[in-house]
Amino acid sequence: MVTETYGAEETFALGRRIGETAHPGMVLSLTGDLGAGKTVFTQGVAAGLGIEEAVNSPTFTIVQIYDGGRLPFYHFDVYRIGDMEEMDEIGYEDCFYGDGVCLVEWADLIKELLPEDVCRITIEKDLEKGFDYRRITLEGLEVQRI
Ligand code: ADP
Numbered sequence: 001m002v003t004e005t006y007g008a009e010e011t012f013a014l015g016r017r018i019g020e021t022a023h024p025g026m027v028l029s030l031t032g033d034l035g036a037g038k039t040v041f042t043q044g045v046a047a048g049l050g051i052e053e054a055v056n057s058p059t060f061t062i063v064q065i066y067d068g069g070r071l072p073f074y075h076f077d078v079y080r081i082g083d084m085e086e087m088d089e090i091g092y093e094d095c096f097y098g099d100g101v102c103l104v105e106w107a108d109l110i111k112e113l114l115p116e117d118v119c120r121i122t123i124e125k126d127l128e129k130g131f132d133y134r135r136i137t138l139e140g141l142e143v144q145r146i
């Protein structure tokens with residue numbers, strides 16, 4: 001499914017909808033350039049899970065865990081990952097194959113570790129359509145149109 005958003009709040013709302021319906025063991029992979037809106041989308045997912053804590057990109061850690069919602073939420077930002085061993089050290093398998101919801105920003109950098117049934121979300125800009133325009137492609141995910 002391809003959807004388009006025309007502002008950060010619409011991307012947030014799409015994420016929230018996915019968070020509301022997310023199920024245990026779900027892994028969401030997020031791909032898109034710097035500033036595409038991956039973190040905005042992530043904040044929506046967290047809100048949809050009922051997490052009230054502020055969600056930002058983890059700067060010094062690869063993963064940030066939020067326990068305040070309907071399900072545990074594991075927010076990975078693997079932008080600074082060195083090698084796959086770092087993921088092992090973090091214990092990513094317990095997250096990916098656990099009972100929470102995982103979301104991975106810059107998921108392409110660890111694609112060999114992603115589970116087969118990962119939900120892929122790609123966010124792209126198209127400056128011809130405006131600065132706040134985003135094309136969001138969702139694969140492996142059923143979402144009602146926003
Ligand atoms: P990323 O995590 O992909 O690097 P961020 O989510 O941190 O990107 O930042 C996206 C920026 O783009 C924010 O400043 C946000 O307000 C802005 N923005 C403008 N339009 C949109 C849109 N349609 N969807 C998401 N973010 C948007």
Ligand code: MG
Nearest residue numbers: 038039057105
């Ligand atoms: Mg980000």
